[in-house]
Amino acid sequence: MATDREADRPAGQPAAGPINVRWDDSNMRSLYSNVCNVTGTREEIVLLFGVHQAWRSGVKEVTVQLQDRVILNPYAAKRLTLLLNRLMREYESRYGTLAIEGGEQAGLSETLPTG
Numbered sequence: 001m002a003t004d005r006e007a008d009r010p011a012g013q014p015a016a017g018p019i020n021v022r023w024d025d026s027n028m029r030s031l032y033s034n035v036c037n038v039t040g041t042r043e044e045i046v047l048l049f050g051v052h053q054a055w056r057s058g059v060k061e062v063t064v065q066l067q068d069r070v071i072l073n074p075y076a077a078k079r080l081t082l083l084l085n086r087l088m089r090e091y092e093s094r095y096g097t098l099a100i101e102g103g104e105q106a107g108l109s110e111t112l113p114t115g
Contacts (some may be wrong), residue, residue: 035064046070047078 033049040046050066072080092098 026109031067039060040077043073045072045074049074 037048047070050064054062
């Protein structure tokens with residue numbers, strides 16, 4: 001039952017103070033991915049995760065078995081970017097800088113469409 005204070009608050013207005021978040025992992029599954037591609041539009045950002053098994057170097061074509069697609073709104077994608085950047089700074093300060101083959105922009109597609 002809502003308290004009087006909660007009942008007086010307009011709908012959609014956040015409660016004062018910190019919010020408790022309970023992580024329910026009862027339906028969680030874990031997957032491995034060694035390939036990720038990102039694309040999007042003005043309304044959504046799409047993350048594609050998959051696995052490739054190119055064991056030989058110098059291969060001209062690699063097949064990536066796509067396994068999962070995560071679709072985010074731009075605000076959730078921005079929050080994910082901030083979290084990943086913070087995590088990678090901590091990781092690299094602890095374990096050393098990760099060198100990316102082909103430079104920082106390796107494997108990125110052309111710019112996002114505006115549609």
